[in-house]
Amino acid sequence: MAGILDVPKPRINCSMLSQHINRPVCFLGRVEKVHSTGKTFTMLDGEGQTATVELNEPLEEELSGIVEVIGMVSNKGVLMATTYNILQEDKGIPFGLELYNEAVKVLHDFPQYYPFQVTTSS
């Protein structure tokens, strides 16, 4: 777990899963359906595409709404989750998933302005 938290984790949407196989990523979307085992669930991104997430242990709580998942993308394009956090929607203004998606696209369209790297201060 520590390993993944130290490295840059680009934010992606479903269309970018295939370009990030075996890499750590941050995926933010809306929970669609939780499997009965509680070990896997599907999520919708801002474009309406679905991604599948797998967990190490079954879920211990109700998962719904906007969730941010950090993990590795498997060969099959499934997100192997290391950790997740739920964004409270009852506070503040409603989360604009489509706008978030637009922002993610900007991040990837202009990598020269949004470099994904760790700068170490010497």
Added chain:
Amino acid sequence: MMKLSEGAIEALANGNGWNDAILQLVNIRKIDGGSGPARFRVMMSDGRDTLSSFMLSTQLNFMAEENILAPNCICNLKRHVTNILKDGRRVVIILEIDVLKSANEVAGRIGDPTPYFDGQNKGLQQAPAPAPAPAPAPVPETRPLQQQNRNEVSRGYNRDLVKKAPPAMPVTPGGGSKVVPIASLNPYQSKWTVRARVTNKSSIRTWSNSRGDGRLFSMEIVDESGEIRVTAFNQEVDKFYSLIEVGKVYYVTKGSLKIANKQYTSVKNDYEMTLNGESTIIPCEDNCDVPMVQCDFIPIADLEKREKDAIVDVIGVCKSVDEVTRLTTKSNREVSKRTLNLMDMSGKMVSVTLWGEEAEKFDGSEQPIVAIKGAKLSDFGGRSISASFSSTLMINPDIPEAYKIRGWFDNEGHTVVGQSLTERRGTGIIGGIHIWKTLSEVKAEHLGHGDKADYFSCTATIVYLRKENCLYQACPSQDCNKKVIDQQNGMFRCEKCDKEFPNFKYRLILSANIADYGDNQWVTCFQESAEAILGQNAAYLGQLKDSNESAFDEVFQKANFNTLIFHNRVKLETYNDESRIKATVLSVAPVDHIEYIRRLMVNIRGLAAK
């Protein structure tokens, strides 16, 4: 007594023939053919029904003129032909007719016939043939028909009946000349008729001057050849105002023409028309050929080249719109006003001001395509547009230019930020659109250095608030905010009101430094914006300062490092040989993140495209 052919009328009306129908002539009426021969319209009876849609063919005109055919005579309709009008009704043209018993040999009307009705003929019967003096109860056709029931069918019928052989030639209902194009109208010919669509109609305006009172309304009409402005005064206002509907086509006759006063209109015609006592306006139902509107739209970018007060036609998408406001005019009248921003495919934008009912009713929520014909170009704010009482405002008009703009806007235009020709005044927000600047742009673009103040909006973070000397003692009078002088005897003097008061009210002048990613800016915030930033009112703050220093400090601590939207005015001011840029905060608002993000997206994509 001759026996009439009962049932013949029904048959003829339905297009089934009837050979040698014995009919009684009920009425015959001459219709002036203008430059052609006269026509005679005849009403015949078969004892059971009557039908007025008979026309005498011109070669038989002599029978009417010599009174061979006269009311009550009995005739044998030997040869006829039936014409079908565009709307399906029938006209029976009498080609050969024999008079079996002349009028003076017949005592009176045979039987008790009633007008023949079926769906087609209903209209025919409702327009009893107006006749010259001896005939009973006529409705003279040449008078504007709004005075009787507005039965389109009957009027159209009348027009069609008078048609000569080629049905394509539009001829006016009775008493008129042939239809001429609007472009050919001139003051030297008086007997003309035009067939045109009304493209706009003003409201009734009244005036009162030393010579008395009056009212007028004006409209613009258009046909295939051109357009012309038409004005009606006083009595003609009563006659015609309620008859005219924008978008409908009418026959207009006998208006007077004079040289146009181009100052009031963008209509392209050297002449304009005034309706007088002889003029007639008759609705026309056959209007598919008449164009909907004639506009000569100017690209918004070209408005800069036109002179102020020019009358122009513009079209664009309503990118944003303000709320309606009410203001009082010099003559103490209250009027509603609304500003919107119009953008066309050039990417240029201009402010448009609407007035009165148009302002109140306007709905810009779906970013409609708005076209204005005859709008006034003003140099207010550089260049701006105002809809006057004679302008026509069209929302989402059914014209090709509108579809072009709609298509462009939906595909790419909606991302264009738009460059406005109209400078910002006042709050710097016109038509709901702010000028957004970053603080580095404000300095780089030397905002405020010109003759007039500049206004802009920015998203910035407060990095410093000066709490020293942020409060001053002001005159307690309602509208006076002048600083009072402490007389040290418990009284405070206001120089402006020239009075002394035992009290004062605290007011805020807050000096602050705000910053964004690029630069910072010192600004001054007066009462309202200062209270908004600090989250407390001036009176309470004054109290705190005097009584609880640490609580007072805490207010400032809390307010620091908040990010807000600032609406500012910036101006170069000279004081004792020293010129400095002064920036004042007019108002603050919380950051609307969704709107901010969208704006940033537009900017990012816009930059990328370059």
